[in-house]
Amino acid sequence: MMNLMMDFSKSKTDLVGRYWIWYSISLAVIVLGLIGMIRNTITDGFPLVRGIDFTGGSIIQLQFDNWDQTKDVSQFAQDVKVLVSNYSEKSPEVQTTLLAADKSGTGNPALIIQIRADSTLLQNTAKSESLFGEIRSTGGDFRILEETEVGPLMGKELTSKAIQGVAIGMLLILIYITFRLSLDFAVCAVIGLLHDILVVTGVYALFRLEVNSSFVAVLLTVVGYSINDTIIIYDRIRENMKVKKHLPFDKLVNVSLLETMARSINTSLTTVLAILALLIFGGLSLRTFMLGLAVGITTGTYSSIFNSSCLLVNWRMRKGTAVITREDAGRAAARLIHDEDDDDEMIDLSDDNGEAVEQISVTQGPKTSDAKRLRPKRRKRRH
Numbered sequence: 001m002m003n004l005m006m007d008f009s010k011s012k013t014d015l016v017g018r019y020w021i022w023y024s025i026s027l028a029v030i031v032l033g034l035i036g037m038i039r040n041t042i043t044d045g046f047p048l049v050r051g052i053d054f055t056g057g058s059i060i061q062l063q064f065d066n067w068d069q070t071k072d073v074s075q076f077a078q079d080v081k082v083l084v085s086n087y088s089e090k091s092p093e094v095q096t097t098l099l100a101a102d103k104s105g106t107g108n109p110a111l112i113i114q115i116r117a118d119s120t121l122l123q124n125t126a127k128s129e130s131l132f133g134e135i136r137s138t139g140g141d142f143r144i145l146e147e148t149e150v151g152p153l154m155g156k157e158l159t160s161k162a163i164q165g166v167a168i169g170m171l172l173i174l175i176y177i178t179f180r181l182s183l184d185f186a187v188c189a190v191i192g193l194l195h196d197i198l199v200v201t202g203v204y205a206l207f208r209l210e211v212n213s214s215f216v217a218v219l220l221t222v223v224g225y226s227i228n229d230t231i232i233i234y235d236r237i238r239e240n241m242k243v244k245k246h247l248p249f250d251k252l253v254n255v256s257l258l259e260t261m262a263r264s265i266n267t268s269l270t271t272v273l274a275i276l277a278l279l280i281f282g283g284l285s286l287r288t289f290m291l292g293l294a295v296g297i298t299t300g301t302y303s304s305i306f307n308s309s310c311l312l313v314n315w316r317m318r319k320g321t322a323v324i325t326r327e328d329a330g331r332a333a334a335r336l337i338h339d340e341d342d343d344d345e346m347i348d349l350s351d352d353n354g355e356a357v358e359q360i361s362v363t364q365g366p367k368t369s370d371a372k373r374l375r376p377k378r379r380k381r382r383h
Contacts, residue, residue, distance in 0.1 A: 013258065014254060015254055015257050015258070015305070015306065015310075016250050016251075016253050016254040016257070016309070016310055016313050017250070017254070019306075019310035019313070019314065022302075022306035022307060022310060023307070023310070025306075026195055026199075026302075026303070026306075026307060029199055029202065029299075030195070030198050030199060030202060032202060032206055033198060033199065033201060033202010033203065033205055033206055034202065035206070036202060036205035036206030036207075036208075037201075037202070037205040039205075040205055040208070047205055048201070048204055048205055048211045049204075049205075049208050049209065049210050049211060050210070050211050050212075051093060051116065051210045051211055051212035051213075052090075052093065052116040052117070052118075052150055052212070053150070053158055053212040053213045054156075054158060054159055054211065054212065055090070056119060056149075056150045057090065057116060057117055057118045057119050057121075057149070057150055058115075058116070058117050058118065058119050058120075058121045058122040058147070058148070058149055058150075059114065059115070059116050059146065059147075059148040059149075059150060060114070060115040060116075060117075060121070060122070060128075060144070060146065060147055060148075061112060061113070061114045061115075061144070061145040061146035061147075062112070062113050062114075062115070062135070062142045062143070062144055062145065063110055063111070063112050063113075063142055063143055063145050064110060064111040064112075064113070064139055064140055064141070064142045065110050065141075065142075065143070066110075066140070066141075067098070067109055067110060067111040067139075067140075068140065069109065071139070073096050073098055073111065074096075076096070076111075076113075076138070076139055077094045077095075077096045077113065078094075079138055079139075080094050080113060080115065080135060080138070080139070081094040083131060083134050083135060083138070084115055084117050084121075084131065086131075087117070087121055087127050087128075087130070087131050088117035088118050088120070088121055089118050089120065090117065090118045091210070092115060092116060092117040093114075093115070093116040093117075093210065093212070094113065094114070094115055094116075095113070095114045095116075096111060096112070096113050096114075097111070097112040097113075097114075098110075098111055099111070099112065111139075112145070113142075119149055119150075122147055122149055123149075132144075158213065158216075162215075162216040162219075165216065165220065166197070166216075166219055166220065166223065169220060169223055169224075170190055170193055170194075170223065173186075173189065173190060173193070173223075173227050174186045174187070174189075174190050177189050177231070177234075180231075181234055181238060184312060184315045184316065185234050185312060187315070188308050188309075188311040188312045188315060189227060189230045189231075189234070189308050191307070191308065191311055192226065192230055192303040192304060192307050192308035192311070193223050193226055193227060193303075195299070195303045195307055196222050196223065196226050196296060196299050196300045196303055197219060197222070197223070199295065199296075199299040200218065200219065200222055200292060200295055200296045200299065201219075203291075203292070203295050204292065209288050209291070209292070210288065214288070214289045214292075215292065217289070218289060218292035218293055218296055219296075221293060221296065222292075222293070222296030222297065222299075222300055225271075225296070225297055225300050226296075226297075226299075226300030226301075226303060226304060229264050229267070229268070229300060229301055229304040229305075230303075230304040230308050232260060232263065232264070233256060233257065233260050233264070233304055233305070233308070233309055234308075234309075234312075236256040236259055236260050237252065237253055237256040237309070237312075240252050240255060240256050240259075249313060249316055249317060250313045250317060253309050253310075253312065253313050256309075257305060257309055261305060264301055264304060264305055265301070268297055268298065268300075268301040271297055272294055272297055272298060275290050275293050275294045275297070276290075276294060278290045279291060279294065
């Protein structure tokens with residue numbers, strides 16, 4: 001049996017050094033999603049396949065009080081979808097809910113079926129009555145619980161609110177991490193979240209999965225799950241900056257990733273397994289939602305480990321300067337100085353929290369003999 005409590009902390013794998021591989025994988029997935037969006041824009045006039053929640057249409061809810069348990073509910077939902085397609089210009093949605101046994105004494109449960117189609121279905125009485133007759137002949141007698149029309153203005157408002165909700169959520173995350181850690185941590189974390197949103201949206205576009213109100217729930221859930229994983233990794237980086245001061249920043253981040261990787265993989269794997277169970281056995285109405293969650297949690301774990309942390313290293317080392325803590329500045333300076341020039345060398349230092357401090361001047365000398373003498377406690381020049 002596979003040991004889920006795997007330990008990567010003693011591994012020598014250089015994850016940070018291979019950042020270009022992780023970036024390439026992310027870029028390839030995002031590009032595939034963008035291709036799907038372009039295709040949908042050409043064919044449908046919009047990057048995503050929008051459901052009735054966004055475009056407007058008819059919502060019909062029917063209840064079969066004495067449902068025959070020998071009939072397959074999933075197959076019946078597919079049959080109803082085919083029937084509705086003959087009366088609807090747009091592809092309909094059909095969701096089913098099987099209730100407990102009714103009180104009539106038959107012992108059979110009740111089945112509720114919700115149909116979402118374009119608005120013409122309810123506007124034309126003859127068309128709707130003809131559809132109801134075909135459904136009765138297929139599944140038996142039913143009663144109508146709801147007949148509602150969703151206007152296009154409501155769909156536009158939902159679209160606007162969805163975009164605002166995701167944007168405000170990411171802004172609050174940016175502010176929180178800035179105060180909790182620092183601005184560079186926050187920006188890299190938000191870039192990772194944008195990556196997750198693009199991947200999930202790209203999957204919906206590529207496979208032409210219908211976008212409805214549950215899609216907004218998927219995005220917000222993925223953002224929350226992904227940022228939680230990122231924060232745990234960042235917190236370990238901050239802890240190691242205090243106890244592993246001798247390591248360069250890229251090595252320190254790599255150690256932190258390896259120390260937290262088992263936790264990230266185990267948490268995500270157990271969550272995805274539960275989602276897959278619902279995806280397989282949860283019924284037709286849950287499949288698109290669960291598929292979005294599975295993709296989102298997987299890409300959220302990937303971006304937290306391989307993207308956000310590597311971006312942080314690239315950010316801090318973008319100028320090519322060595323990040324050296326106060327305690328080991330002398331020894332590091334002795335290793336960095338190799339030429340025989342008498343000019344002073346300026347070395348960038350950082351404090352225990354990794355924040356940049358004022359540069360100090362160190363006179364060049366022997367590589368090892370003066371290492372202890374070169375420990376900088378204050379700014380001064382030696383000649």
